[in-house]
Amino acid sequence: MKFFCSKNSALLFLTFIFLNSYICKGQVDSLSTSEIEEILILESNIQGLLFQLSVEVKQYELFEIENEGFFKNNNFWLSDTIQTYNDALVLKSILEERYNLKFHVKYIIFDKEVDREAVDSYLNNLIRNEIFIPMTNGASEVSDGELIILGSKVDFKPFHKLKLKLLQDIKVIILISILVLFLLSSIILVVIMIFIKSRNKQRNELSKKFKELTYEPISIILFDKSLEEIESYSKAEIESYLPKNYLSKPLFKMVLIQEIISLNKNMKGEFKLKLKLFYRKLDLHLFSINRLKSKSWDVVTSAIVEINEMDLKEALPEIEKLVNHKNFHIRSSAVATQLNLSLDKNLNVLANQTYPLSAWQQMIYLRIIKYLSSKDVVKIIYLMESENPSVRIFGIKLVRYLGRMDRIAKLAEMYPAASEEEKIEILKGFNSLGAQTELDHVHQSLFSNKERLCLQAIKTLKNIGDEKSELLLQERLKSVDSFVLQKEILSALVKLNKDSFDQFVMDESNETFIAIQNHLQDPLLSDV
Amino acid sequence: MKNVLIIEDDKLISRLVQFRLKKDGYKVIMAEDGLQGIIAIENESPDLIITDVMIPFKNGIEIINHAKKFSPKVPIIVLSSLGEEEGTVMEAFNLGASDFIPKPFNPNELAIRVKRLLNN
Incomplete structure (x- = not known):
């Protein structure tokens, strides 16, 4: 028994070594006959494979062999089928020793007797297709290889079967x-x-509800309370007219401010003062000023508008920080508010603008500056001297818009160093203000090779030109190829001196000039 | 009690005017747009109409036109922003508007004008 155990252990060890090696190789190589032999010895049961012992028939042995359970088949005595190869070998060994005969192991696969080569092939196929996994018995220690083998005992499932x-x-x-x-x-x-x-829908519905709640208190304050009464009220007394606890809600405050601002735009006289007082008494001005610190540009812009509408001069230092803000809307509103509330006749906030002014901004600032100039003389000279070209151009435009004759000399002073755009605006200013003293500058621009500037010079001379201008226009006409300029010069000449114009066209005998002359003199076409 | 119809899309202004006129003892009917205004003119037979010029669906001019056809004697006060074109105001008067109040306005002044027109 001890011999068997030690022998089996040794065989197991050997089996491990070669099993590990062929598993590692991916189970694709065929096993040799000796490896198959070892597997047969170790395995207790291999599906479809049975064994049988056979011995040649001899008459005198008949009785004894029959006792061992053998039966006769032609010239051989055959044993019953044996489940394991190991049992077959053991029985063979015992019987050979007992009877001194040569026994053979026969291999039966699915009831069909086969030779040993077929058994090797059969086992190789089983192992290659993972239908049969060789196992080890009696191993005392569990190794990685054994775990793999044990793991492989799980029913076979092809690896790629379910994958797309x-x-x-x-x-x-x-x-x-x-x-x-x-x-x-x-x-x-x-x-x-x-x-x-x-969320927006909810917010809108809440705003509507809050609006409804503001109508009555505002109406009572505006119509039932005098300015003096409102002045004498404490914050708590004013709050008592509003729905309780709502003032702590930012949305309610915003709705209330919007309504006050809207009314402030539509009301005048004492009502405006009452609204401003109502706004201050509720500390809504602090709410507006705090919103200047918001990170959203739209919140900051609406806060600036509120400050502007409610004349919150105490917020000017905060507004000043925003006049050169990178956001267009914040910057525009801040400058407009600063201009409006500071009443700075020097227009410093505008002169120090670093960003270019858009046409929209200029329109807004013009409205405020017109209002300021109705109270005091605004110093547009600072704008004309600004380092920002767009501000300089706006300053030049203001000379024209505000009819500032006193700034014609400044325009003339700027003219030589001015850019094309500035020169065009200066010429418009000369034209609008009838600055005949500055004709030299206009004459100079008449000979400019820049068409827009030349065109503006012609238009200016058309209104304020003199005899010298006539001659210069005639001279310029000879060197001009552009039809637009030719037409404009001829139109200016007609206006300045029609006789001289007719004489000039006659002298020149130029077909284009004659055609333009006919066009200008036609009462139906002259304005086309 | 005299009926005054206010046709104004700005709810706050119409509510304020309503509040002010109610204090003077008028019954105030409100319409938020031109269509509502026309329906109110036909159904409520107001004694005086106050209308904004810029309102949804039908403008103030169309309201005056309709009101003058439906009940020619009803006085109409036109509320309008100063920014609106002079031509519109002139057209309103030509069509038969009784008075014109530019925005921003004083509600007390409006109340006085309403009283004067209704007493006449």
Whole structure:
């Protein structure tokens, strides 16, 4: 027994070594006959494989062999089928020793007798297809290799059976991933949109509700209370006219401010003062000033508008910080508020603008400056001397818009060093203010090779030109190829001196000039 | 009690005017747009109409036109922003508007004008 155990252990060890090696190789190599022999010895049961012992028939042995359970088949005595190869070998060994006969092991695969080569092939096929996994018995220690073998005892499932071929292509996987990502992003976006929409809807409904709540208190304050009464009220007394606890809600405050601002724009006289007092008594001015610190440009801009509308001069230092803000809306509103509330006749806030002024900004600032100039003389000279070209141009325009004759000399002084755009505006100023003293500058521009500047010079001379201008216009006409300039010069000449113009056209005998002359003299076409 | 119809899309202004006129004892009907205004003119037979020029669906000029056809004697006060064109105001008067009040306005002044027109 001890011999068997030690022998088995040794065989097991050897089996481990070669099993590990062939498992590591991926179970694809065929096993040799000796390896198959070892597996047969170690395995207790191999599906479909049985064994039988056979011995040649001899008459005198008949009785004894029959006692061993053998039966006769032609010239051989055959044993019953034996489950394991090991049992067959043991029995063979015992019987050979007992009867001194040569016994043979026969191999039966699915009831069919086969030779040893077929058994090797059969076992190799079983192992290669993982239908049969060789196991080890009696190993005392568990190794990684053994675990792999044990793990392999699980019912066979082909590795690629359930996998889609599509998923084996990396491009398809990337494409599917992108589509899934896109789908997820879309879903997230839709969810966010629905959330924002519902939040806005809720906010709008709440605003409507708050608006309804403000009508009555504002009406009572405006119509039932005098200015002196409102002045004498404490904050708590004013608050008592409003719905309780609502003033702590920022949205309610914002709605209330909007309504006050809207009324302030539409009301005049004592009502404006009452609204401003009402606004201050409720400390809404502090709320507006605090909103200047917001990170949202629209909140800051509306806060600036509120400060402007409610004349919150105490907020000017904060507004001043925003006059050169990178955001157009904040910057425009801050400059407009600074101009409006500071009443700075030097217009420093505008002169020190670092960003270019748009036409829209110029229109807004013009309205405020017109209002300021109705109270005091504004010093537009600072704008004309600004380092910002767009501010300089705005300053030049203001000379014309405000009819500042006293600044014609300054325009003339600027003219030589001015840019084309500035020169055009200066010429418009000369034209509008009838600055005949500055004709030399106009004459100079008449011979400019820049068409826009030349055109403006002609238009200016048309209104304020003298005899010298006539001659210069005639001279310029000879060197001009542009039809627009030719027409404008001839139009100016007609206006300045029609006789001289007719004589000039006659002398020149130029077909184009004659055609333009006919056009200008036609009462129906002259203004076309 | 005299009926005054206010056609104004700015709710706050119409509520304030309503509040002020109610204090003087008038019954005030409010319409938020031109269509509501026309329906109110036909159904409520107001004694005086106050209308803004710029209102949704039908403007102030169309309101005056309709009111003058429906009840020619009803006085109409036009409320309008100063920014609106002079031509519109002139057209309103030509169509038969009784008075014109530019915005910004004083509600007390409006109340006095309403009283004067209704007493006449």
